[in-house]
Each structure stands twice: as C-alpha cells, then as structure tokens.
Amino acid sequence: xxxxxxxxxxxxxxxxxxxxxxxxxxxxxxxxxxxxxxxxxxxxxxxxxxxxxxxxxxxxxxxxxxxxxxxxxxxxxxxxxxxxxxxxxxxxxxxxxxxxxxxxxxxxxxxxxxxxxxxxxxxxxxxxxxxxxxxxxxxxxxxxxxxxxxxxxxxxxxxxxxxxxxxxxxxxxxxxxxxxxxxxxxxxxxxxx
Amino acid sequence: xxxxxxxxxxxxxxxxxxxxxxxxxxxxxxxxxxxxxxxxxxxxxxxxxxxxxxxxxxxxxxxxxxxxxxxxxxxxxxxxxxxxxxxxxxxxxxxxxxxxxxxxxxxxxxxxxxxxxxxxxxxxxxxxxxxxxxxxxxxxxxxxxxxxxxxxxxxxxxxxxxxxxxxxxxxxxxxxxxxxxxxxxxxxxxxxxxxxxxxxxxxxxxxx
Numbered sequence: 493x494x495x496x497x498x499x500x501x502x503x504x505x506x507x508x509x510x511x512x513x514x515x516x517x518x519x520x521x522x523x524x525x526x527x528x529x530x531x532x533x534x535x536x537x538x539x540x541x542x543x544x545x546x547x548x549x550x551x552x553x554x555x556x557x558x559x560x561x562x563x564x565x566x567x568x569x570x571x572x573x574x575x576x577x578x579x580x581x582x583x584x585x586x587x588x589x590x591x592x593x594x595x596x597x598x599x600x601x602x603x604x605x606x607x608x609x610x611x612x613x614x615x616x617x618x619x620x621x622x623x624x625x626x627x628x629x630x631x632x633x634x635x636x637x638x639x640x641x642x643x644x645x646x647x648x649x650x651x652x653x654x655x656x657x658x659x660x661x662x663x664x665x666x667x668x669x670x671x672x673x674x675x676x677x678x679x680x681x682x683x684x685x
Numbered sequence: 686x687x688x689x690x691x692x693x694x695x696x697x698x699x700x701x702x703x704x705x706x707x708x709x710x711x712x713x714x715x716x717x718x719x720x721x722x723x724x725x726x727x728x729x730x731x732x733x734x735x736x737x738x739x740x741x742x743x744x745x746x747x748x749x750x751x752x753x754x755x756x757x758x759x760x761x762x763x764x765x766x767x768x769x770x771x772x773x774x775x776x777x778x779x780x781x782x783x784x785x786x787x788x789x790x791x792x793x794x795x796x797x798x799x800x801x802x803x804x805x806x807x808x809x810x811x812x813x814x815x816x817x818x819x820x821x822x823x824x825x826x827x828x829x830x831x832x833x834x835x836x837x838x839x840x841x842x843x844x845x846x847x848x849x850x851x852x853x854x855x856x857x858x859x860x861x862x863x864x865x866x867x868x869x870x871x872x873x874x875x876x877x878x879x880x881x882x883x884x885x886x887x888x889x890x891x892x893x
Contacts, residue, residue: 511868512867512868513722513868514717514718514721514722514868514871515718515722515796516718517717517718517721518714518715518716518717518718518801521714521717562773562777563773565769565772565773565776565795565798566766566769566770566773569765569766569769569798570762570765570766573761573762573765602761602765603799603801603804604799605718605796605799605800607799608795608796608798608799609792609796612792612795612796613792616791616792656880657889658880658881658883658884658889659876659879659880659883660889660890661890662714662879662890663876663879663880663883663890664876665876666872666873666875666876666879667872667873667876669872670868670869670870670871670872670873670876671869673867673868673869673872674864674869677864677867677868677869
C-alpha cells in the first residue's frame with residue numbers, strides 16, 4: 493500500500509508524464525490557449541486513462557498466460573479506441589451534463605499518447621493491479637496540472653508580453669514548457685517510482 | 686533544362702512540401718513527444734526517424750490501396766489497426782537486431798502508433814490519393830521528421846556529453862551541460878529551432 497502511495501505522488505511530481513517524460517504534447521500545445529478548455533481536456537484525460545488502464549491490465553495478463561504478448565500493442569490501441577467510443581455514446585445518452593463539460597474532447601483522446609503510454613509503462617515496470625491504478629490516476633492528474641499551468645501562463649502572456657514574431661505561438665510555448673520542466677526537476681528525490 | 690522541368694513535376698512539389706514548407710515538426714508541430722524524448726543521443730534519433738519513416742510509408746501505401754473499400758465511419762479504427770501492425774514489426778526488428786537501441790528507446794517505439802504525423806498523413810493524404818504519390822508523400826514527411834530529429838539530437842548530445850555519435854568532438858575541458866540530456870534541454874532547443882526555421886523562411890505564425 494505504501495508503495496502505491498509513493499507511485500501516486502511521484503507520477504504527479506518528479507516523474508510527471510507531461511513535463512519529464514514529454515508525452516501528450518500535441519493536445520498540450522493545441523488546447524492550452526485558455527484555462528477553461530485546459531481543465532475540460534485534463535478531466536477527460538483522467539477519466540479515460542484510469543478506465544483504460546483498469547481494462548488493459550487483465551487483458552495483458554490474459555495475453556501473458558497465452559504467450560502472445562507481441563500483439564499487446566494492437567490489443568491496447570483497440571481497447572482504447574473502443575472505450576473512448578463507448579464512453580462518448582454513454583455520456584451523451586445518460587449523463588448529458590458531464591458530456592457538455594468534456595464530451596467534445598473525447599474523440600481527441602484516442603491520439604493522446606498519455607493513454608497508450610500509461611498502459612505500456614505498467615507493462616514495462618511490472619506493476620500490480622493497485623499500483624497500476626494509482627499510477628494511472630497520478631499520471632493523469634499530473635498531466636492536468638501541467639496543462640492548466642501552461643494555459644494560465646499563456647493566457648497572461650497573450651495580453652501583456654511582446655514576443656518576437658518568429659517565436660510567437662508554438663515557439664514560445666516550448667520555452668515556457670522548458671522552464672516549467674526545469675521547475676519540476678526540482679522535485680527530484682521526493683518519491684521514487 | 687531537365688532540372689527546370691523537374692521543378693514542375695508533382696513529386697518534386699510533394700517532397701518540397703514535406704521537407705520544408707509544411708515540415709511536420711517545425712511548421713505543423715506534430716509528433717513532438719517522440720521528437721523530444723529520444724533526441725538526447727544521435728543514434729536514438731536516427732533509429733526513431735527511420736522507424737517512423739518506414740511506418741509512414743508502409744501505412745500510407747496500405748491505406749491508399751484500401752481507400753476505396755474503407756467505410757468512412759470506421760476509418761479511424763482501420764488506420765489504427767494498420768499502423769499498429771507496422772509498429773509491431775518495427776519493434777520486433779529493433780529487438781532482434783539492435784537490442785541496445787531498443788532498450789534505450791523503451792516504450793517510445795510503441796508510441797509511434799499515437800504519433801500524430803502517421804495518422805495525419807493517412808487522413809490528409811493517403812485516403813484521397815493514388816499509391817505512388819502516397820508513398821512519396823510518406824517518404825517526404827518521414828525524412829522531414831528525421832532531419833529535424835537528427836539536428837536537435839546533434840546539438841543536445843554535443844552540449845550534454847561533448848560527443849557526436851559517441852565520438853569526442855569538444856575538448857576535455859568542456860563542462861557537460863547535464864540539463865541538455867533531460868527534458869528541459871529538448872524543449873529549449875526545439876523552441877529555438879522553430880524560431881530559426883520560421884525566421885529563415887519568413888513563415889510567421891498568425892496569433893490572434
């Protein structure tokens with residue numbers, strides 16, 4: 493149990509999936525123009541990452557007993573696509589309020605590398621089921637923290653700063669991400685994964 | 686004379702689009718995850734670039750061959766299945782012949798599946814165009830991706846370890862910039878690289 497708490501904290505801070513492992517960059521850069529959208533996307537990611545990790549864990553162990561782990565990539569990606577599709581339909585029908593908050597971000601999540609990466613990392617690191625759950629929740633919360641921080645900085649910068657023309661837009665976003673990433677390296681040694 | 690004619694052929698224009706005008710990393714900013722994560726060593730960058738190039742060419746060709754049979758409702762899932770099949774091939778090839786690089790790249794080989802460039806070329810080009818042009822388009826985008834990766838990797842490896850492809854290039858007195866081997870170095874170098882490319886091509890981004 494203690495180990496899974498450590499994994500949870502570590503995957504949010506010194507092993508942050510966005511700023512240290514550099515994953516999920518496309519949506520991180522595309523959607524971080526306003527805090528509201530960033531929050532919606534972050535919540536959708538938490539939801540999908542946790543559910544797919546819980547589904548993929550038993551499937552991987554089934555593949556392991558039958559000795560067909562080579563195709564795990566193919567199986568994972570199909571699970572993710574199916575889960576996202578199912579969640580979208582389910583939320584639209586039964587929880588329209590929740591659907592309005594982050595429904596529009598769901599289709600974008602299939603190509604978010606965080607979802608697949610969490611499934612691949614628990615395989616590489618040989619986590620138990622509880623560790624997998626805490627790792628998936630921790631990483632996706634870490635991703636939410638990163639995107640909201642970035643969006644807040646970009647919102648302020650859009651009003652006040654005078655960025656060189658060639659650097660405006662994507663270029664300056666990378667510089668901000670670099671500085672944020674340096675800050676998160678400061679957490680090194682807080683907890684180990 | 687032949688060179689002038691060459692400039693107006695379709696494949697020349699496709700190559701030019703992929704390599705400079707709409708370069709997948711520098712201009713369209715797609716597929717950044719792998720571009721930053723594997724560029725701390727030049728050999729990793731070359732392996733990743735070639736792997737992605739192979740996957741783009743093969744999946745573009747396959748999808749282009751099947752473009753008249755894929756129902757448009759399930760096309761995304763079809764792309765996913767085609768792409769992941771080729772990614773598994775790349776993964777098994779690396780593990781069998783270059784196990785050091787496979788260990789260094791780790792999970793990032795599997796993550797080629799979610800590399801937006803592959804998906805993007807399938808959706809934007811291969812599904813509408815004949816096979817031979819799709820293959821050239823895949824090659825152009827793959828090479829455009831690879832050369833940015835290699836340039837970023839050369840700068841990072843030189844500053845972080847004083848070496849290029851493990852050959853010492855900077856004097857022994859060089860103080861290694863450890864931060865360049867980690868995530869922030871990648872962000873800074875790629876940001877600067879995008880700035881340089883946009884400044885050189887005068888292709889500025891419109892910010893509203």
